[in-house]
Every structure is written in structure tokens, then in C-alpha cells.
Amino acid sequence: MEPTLQTLLDQDYPSTLESVDEAETVILKAAADVGFDEDEQHRIGMSVRECMVNAVVHGNRYNRNKVVHVGVTRSCEPEAGEKFTIRIVDQGEGFEIKEVPDPLEENNLLRHSGRGLFLMGAFMDDVKVRKAVPVGTEVTLVKSVPPQQ
Amino acid sequence: MSVKLNTRQVGDVSVVDVSGRITLGEGSSALRDCLRDLMAQNNKKILLNLSEVSYIDSSGIGELVSGFTSVANSGGTLKLLGLTKRVKDLLQITKLYTVFDVHEEEAHAVRAFA
Numbered sequence: 001m002e003p004t005l006q007t008l009l010d011q012d013y014p015s016t017l018e019s020v021d022e023a024e025t026v027i028l029k030a031a032a033d034v035g036f037d038e039d040e041q042h043r044i045g046m047s048v049r050e051c052m053v054n055a056v057v058h059g060n061r062y063n064r065n066k067v068v069h070v071g072v073t074r075s076c077e078p079e080a081g082e083k084f085t086i087r088i089v090d091q092g093e094g095f096e097i098k099e100v101p102d103p104l105e106e107n108n109l110l111r112h113s114g115r116g117l118f119l120m121g122a123f124m125d126d127v128k129v130r131k132a133v134p135v136g137t138e139v140t141l142v143k144s145v146p147p148q149q
Numbered sequence: 150m151s152v153k154l155n156t157r158q159v160g161d162v163s164v165v166d167v168s169g170r171i172t173l174g175e176g177s178s179a180l181r182d183c184l185r186d187l188m189a190q191n192n193k194k195i196l197l198n199l200s201e202v203s204y205i206d207s208s209g210i211g212e213l214v215s216g217f218t219s220v221a222n223s224g225g226t227l228k229l230l231g232l233t234k235r236v237k238d239l240l241q242i243t244k245l246y247t248v249f250d251v252h253e254e255e256a257h258a259v260r261a262f263a
Contacts, residue, residue, distance in 0.1 A: 017174050042235065049206055053173055104244050112215050115207040115243055122242050 008034075009072035013052075015060035015090075020052040023070050027086060030072055034084055034145055043123035044084070044143055050116035051088045051139050059090030059137055066091040074145065082145035091136040097129050152176040152202075154183045162259050163192040164230075168201035171209030180209070184216040184227075193225035194262040198255070200231030210243060217249060226250075230258045 008030045013019035028045045036044060052068065060066040071087040101108050103115045120127045126142040152169040165183060170176050187195055197213070199205075205213075213229075220227040228250040232240065240246040252258035 020173070046204075046206065049172070053206070053208070057173070109244060109248060110214050110218055112211040113207070115210060119207055119239075119242070 003078070004074075004076045006074045007071070008074055009070060011071075012067040012069050015056045015062050015064065015066050015068060017053075017056065019068060020049055020056060023052050023068075023088075024049050027070075027072055031084065031143075034074055035148060036084070036143070036146065040143065040146070044086075044141075047120045047123045047127075047141050048086060048088075050119050051086075051141065054116050054139075055088055055090035055092070055137070058095070059092030061092065063091075084143045084145050086141040087138060088141070089132050089136055089138045091132075094131050094135070094137050152179050154179055156183065156187065159196075159255070159259050162194045162196050162262050163187050164196045164198055164255070164259075166198045166201070168203075170204040171202060171212065172204065172206045173208035177208045177212040180212045180216070184212075184219065188220060188223050188225065193220075193223075195220055195225060195227045196230050196252075196255070196258050196262075197227065198230045199236055200233065202233060202236055205236055205239060210239065210245065213249070214245065226262060228252060228258055228261065230255055 009026060013023055024045050027048045028041055031041045031044045055068040056062065060068060069089040073085045074082065075085060076082045100117055101114055103111065103118045108114065120141060124141045125144050128140040130138050132138040152167060152171055152175065155166045157164050157166070167180065171180055184195065217227045230252050232251060237246065240249065250261065252261060
């Protein structure tokens with residue numbers, strides 16, 4: 001099997017809540033085209049929504065001069081198999097992942113916010129968060145593509 | 150489709166029929182305003198019917214939690230009715246399913262306020 005990499009989306013979005021809806025809609029369609037079933041599409045869509053909200057609200061803080069970059073690829077490698085990968089990059093000040101409270105801890109259960117990153121981890125196969133260069137935060141969400149019927 | 154909320158009285162219980170999406174922005178703020186109005190009118194027994202809620206994100210979960218604690222702090226009780234599988238899964242994943250008093254039938258839920 002030859003390694004392949006197909007770009008399905010490569011776009012900058014303004015820092016608005018409308019962008020959250022737009023990115024979710026586009027990526028849901030890409031996920032359906034790739035062959036994910038409805039439940040997996042829901043999990044992917046929700047992860048994208050949570051990640052976009054973090055980027056727009058907490059990262060870029062609705063700043064009109066900042067964008068959220070969204071990239072989606074479908075890749076295939078002999079060892080790893082087929083992957084659907086979403087990369088969302090904001091231009092905010094960044095955060096320390098170690099400082100994000102665990103929403104499942106008893107003292108945090110009734111907090112109003114702080115569940116977004118946890119839900120991404122619950123719904124995707126892999127989630128990576130790192131500082132982007134020169135500024136911002138890059139979140140990578142990965143889901144294995146189901147074998148074709 | 151964004152969220153729609155309709156409030157009706159069943160005895161002394163205020164039942165809020167919620168439909169659509171409870172997400173950051175219009176959806177979650179509409180739910181917050183609705184609960185705030187009910188508390189301002191001194192309604193102490195509030196039942197949120199979520200059977201027509203198609204989607205809820207972490208902001209929506211946050212509004213449910215805030216509503217639950219605000220109603221409790223004002224001496225009232227908030228219960229949930231008719232969770233769809235996806236909403237139920239979400240509350241289980243976030244360990245909130247056992248925090249809320251969840252019912253599947255309205256009559257049961259109303260009686261549970263007594």
C-alpha cells in the first residue's frame with residue numbers, strides 16, 4: 001500500500017460563531033463522504049464544534065483581525081491505516097494544557113464550562129494540543145476511517 | 150434550527166418543552182433567560198423536557214448545570230425529562246447523569262416533585 005495524502009479542506013475562518021457552524025457543516029459533509037456512519041459523524045461534528053468554539057472564543061477572543069485556520073486531510077499509511085485528520089489553529093495567546101481542570105473531578109462537576117477538550121478526547125481517536133508557531137494553539141483531531149464495505 | 154422553548158403549567162410544576170439545538174450563542178442564552186424568568190416568577194418546580202432536543206454542546210451542558218444549581222440555590226428543584234440517546238450519552242460521559250434527576254415519563258416526573 002502506497003502512502004497517500006488527500007487535502008479535503010484548507011481554509012481560514014473569521015473569529016465568529018458563524019464560522020463554528022460553517023466549519024462544522026463542511027467537515028460533517030467531508031466525514032460523510034469519507035464513509036463515517038451517523039454516530040461517528042455526530043462525534044466528529046461535535047469535536048469540531050468544541051474545538052472551533054475554543055479557537056474563536058478563548059483563543060482569538062472574537063478578534064476580527066485574527067483567523068482560525070482549519071485543515072482536513074485523509075491519509076493512508078501502511079502501518080497506521082486510513083486516518084481522517086482535522087487541524088484547527090488559532091492566533092490566540094495559548095494555554096497550558098496541564099492547567100485545564102479535569103471536568104470529571106467531583107469539585108468540577110458543576111462548573112459551567114471546561115468540558116470542550118474533554119469531549120474531544122472522548123469522541124476522537126487521538127487529540128493533540130501544541131503551541132503554534134509563531135503564535136496560537138494548534139489542535140489536531142484524528143479518527144480512523146472505517147474499512148470500506 | 151436553533152432552540153425553541155415553550156413553558157406550560159402542570160399543577161404547580163412548570164414544564165419547559167425544549168426543541169432544537171442548545172449550543173453556544175442563541176440556544177444556550179435562550180435557555181438561560183427562560184430559567185431566569187421562571188425563577189423570577191417564583192416557580193420552584195421546573196421540569197425541562199428535552200425529548201425534542203437534537204443537539205447539545207458543552208455550552209448547552211453548562212447551561213443545564215447552571216440552571217440546576219441556580220434553581221437549587223433559590224430553594225427550587227430542576228428535573229430533566231425525555232433525554233434522547235445522544236444527550237443521555239453526553240451526560241453519562243460527563244458524569245452528570247446521576248447529578249440530575251432524569252425521568253422518561255412526564256407523569257412520573259411531575260409526581261416526583263411532590
